[in-house]
Amino acid sequence: MEKNTNLFEYVLRMGDDSLILGHRVSEWCGHGPILEEDIALTNISLDLIGQATNLLEYAGEIEGKGRDGDAIAFLRCDREYKNLLLVEQTNGDFGKTMMRQFFFDAFRRLLFERLLKSSDIQLAAIADKSLKETKYHLKHSSEWMIRLGDGTDESHSRIQDSLDSLWKYTNELFFMDEVDFSLIKEGIIPSMDGIQEEWLVYVTSILEEATLSIPTNNWKQEGGRIGKHTEHLGFILAELQYMQRAYPNMKW
Amino acid sequence: MKEVNITELERRFQEKIDNDIKIEPRDWMPEEYRQTLIRQISQHAHSEIVGMLPEGNWITRAPNLRRKAVLLAKVQDEAGHGLYLYSAVETLGADREATIDDLHTGKAKYSSIFNYPTTSWADMGSIGWLVDGAAIMNQVPICRCSYGPYARAMVRVCKEESFHQRQGFEIISLLAQGTPEQKAMAQESFNRFWWPAIMMFGPNDADSKHTAQSMKWKIKRNTNDELRQMFIDVTVPQAEMIGLTIPDKDLKFNKETGHYETGPIDWDEFWEVVKGNGPCNKERVDARRKAKEDGLWVREAAMAYAEKRKVKNAS
Numbered sequence: 001m002e003k004n005t006n007l008f009e010y011v012l013r014m015g016d017d018s019l020i021l022g023h024r025v026s027e028w029c030g031h032g033p034i035l036e037e038d039i040a041l042t043n044i045s046l047d048l049i050g051q052a053t054n055l056l057e058y059a060g061e062i063e064g065k066g067r068d069g070d071a072i073a074f075l076r077c078d079r080e081y082k083n084l085l086l087v088e089q090t091n092g093d094f095g096k097t098m099m100r101q102f103f104f105d106a107f108r109r110l111l112f113e114r115l116l117k118s119s120d121i122q123l124a125a126i127a128d129k130s131l132k133e134t135k136y137h138l139k140h141s142s143e144w145m146i147r148l149g150d151g152t153d154e155s156h157s158r159i160q161d162s163l164d165s166l167w168k169y170t171n172e173l174f175f176m177d178e179v180d181f182s183l184i185k186e187g188i189i190p191s192m193d194g195i196q197e198e199w200l201v202y203v204t205s206i207l208e209e210a211t212l213s214i215p216t217n218n219w220k221q222e223g224g225r226i227g228k229h230t231e232h233l234g235f236i237l238a239e240l241q242y243m244q245r246a247y248p249n250m251k252w
Numbered sequence: 253m254k255e256v257n258i259t260e261l262e263r264r265f266q267e268k269i270d271n272d273i274k275i276e277p278r279d280w281m282p283e284e285y286r287q288t289l290i291r292q293i294s295q296h297a298h299s300e301i302v303g304m305l306p307e308g309n310w311i312t313r314a315p316n317l318r319r320k321a322v323l324l325a326k327v328q329d330e331a332g333h334g335l336y337l338y339s340a341v342e343t344l345g346a347d348r349e350a351t352i353d354d355l356h357t358g359k360a361k362y363s364s365i366f367n368y369p370t371t372s373w374a375d376m377g378s379i380g381w382l383v384d385g386a387a388i389m390n391q392v393p394i395c396r397c398s399y400g401p402y403a404r405a406m407v408r409v410c411k412e413e414s415f416h417q418r419q420g421f422e423i424i425s426l427l428a429q430g431t432p433e434q435k436a437m438a439q440e441s442f443n444r445f446w447w448p449a450i451m452m453f454g455p456n457d458a459d460s461k462h463t464a465q466s467m468k469w470k471i472k473r474n475t476n477d478e479l480r481q482m483f484i485d486v487t488v489p490q491a492e493m494i495g496l497t498i499p500d501k502d503l504k505f506n507k508e509t510g511h512y513e514t515g516p517i518d519w520d521e522f523w524e525v526v527k528g529n530g531p532c533n534k535e536r537v538d539a540r541r542k543a544k545e546d547g548l549w550v551r552e553a554a555m556a557y558a559e560k561r562k563v564k565n566a567s
């Protein structure tokens with residue numbers, strides 16, 4: 001029972017990350033800087049919404065109260081969403097969107113690689129499917145880091161600004177509480193410690209190649225994992241939930 | 253020798269067309285044929301791209317996860333159609349970015365259906381069902397168009413369009429058979445999209461100045477009115493089947509001809525929208541122009557980086 005509550009919470013957190021980031025990236029659709037990127041961004045969003053569907057459906061099964069993925073995705077109040085603050089941040093310019101994606105992809109790749117060995121078969125299967133997509137997303141976002149960082153003076157200064165403004169949200173990627181500790185003990189999820197180190201090595205190497213510098217200021221922001229969000233989430237939910245709230249209990 | 257003159261080239265060109273031999277990019281073609289194709293294919297490409305906006309509008313508000321994913325995939329397909337079509341334009345020696353700039357300055361047109369707003373979720377159904385449905389009617393004959401690259405692009409595009417049409421019809425039929433609020437939403441949307449959809453085939457044959465030449469060149473294989481009639485004949489029974497009312501009190505079935513006959517089409521509205529006076533013309537073009545302007549620094553960075561790489565690799 002305890003295990004189920006923890007696993008539910010954990011899967012919900014991951015599902016919400018995919019859902020909210022998928023929502024943000026989808027806002028680009030039709031407005032990308034070049035047609036090929038419009039297609040790439042839409043594709044990333046589609047992958048994330050697919051992951052959210054798998055994860056939130058699974059969360060509903062674990063919970064066992066009859067909620068399906070849609071009920072969980074669309075019918076909670078803001079404090080019940082457990083996504084990282086990073087993923088709810090606004091798109092900003094294309095560089096900021098890519099910086100947010102880069103931090104997230106680098107984290108997700110390491111996480112999914114380890115979850116392949118999870119003792120929870122379903123979680124391992126979702127990780128397997130999502131890892132392929134995530135590797136592609138990471139390749140894409142890493143390449144943009146380098147191009148924008150080492151492109152023109154303007155692109156360098158814009159992407160450095162995005163790095164400066166988003167860095168404070170990266171510590172939360174490695175957040176752990178009792179939920180994680182108990183699942184780690186059971187071999188369901190990996191410890192974050194090794195992940196954080198590897199993440200930093202990878203991110204540093206790409207940002208160095210991009211001629212960008214990591215902020216030295218250690219100010220950190222977190223709260224999403226326990227339902228304490230930034231101002232942005234409310235607006236996301238207003239759009240996300242609009243139909244389900246305005247026309248309750250209908251089939252679409 | 254020089255006197256393998258224009259008339260002779262034109263004669264051979266028309267002979268190929270009459271024998272249904274495809275014209276390929278390297279073949280000789282009359283300048284007017286080339287220009288007509290550049291205009292038509294780039295308009296088609298712009299329609300795919302501008303068409304992403306009214307639907308993109310509802311992605312963040314889609315009512316459930318499955319619909320959200322299907323809509324994302326659909327809009328992504330439209331972007332892909334735009335890409336193949338711009339490539340087809342380039343085979344004619346035109347520059348993709350230059351044709352896009354013509355869209356942004358208002359010189360180039362696109363399908364005027366996309367100048368109507370999408371104000372309810374049901375519009376995602378109406379667009380798939382009616383707009384993609386009308387597009388298929390228009391485009392299936394283009395799969396046999398005389399210009400090879402355009403014909404081949406259309407084969408690929410039409411497969412995806414029929415998937416879009418089916419999923420749009422699924423959305424609208426679910427609503428039309430749903431709760432009273434959903435039925436009302438479906439009917440209200442249908443009322444707004446019916447007439448603009450039948451105008452998508454363009455002016456009546458009598459007022460369509462390019463038709464005769466385009467038919468002779470097999471760029472166009474059917475007239476506007478023929479295609480419109482096919483669309484109406486297919487769509488009216490579908491609407492009736494799911495319980496929607498056609499917003500045309502004069503609509504009747506002619507037993508002798510076997511065709512539906514509609515009331516008068518409001519061509520004044522059509523020409524106003526074509527001229528730029530539709531509800532969303534300015535919003536659509538502004539959104540596209542803004543995307544290009546906001547993306548300038550990104551494209552410049554990518555070019556500058558590629559240039560630096562080239563220099564590095566050379567040394």
Ligand SMILES: [Fe+2]
Pocket residue numbers: 300329330333409413
């Ligand atoms: Fe299309």
Ligand SMILES: [Fe+2]
Pocket residue numbers: 300333387391
């Ligand atoms: Fe089309």
Ligand SMILES: [Fe+2]
Pocket residue numbers: 330384412413416
């Ligand atoms: Fe389509």
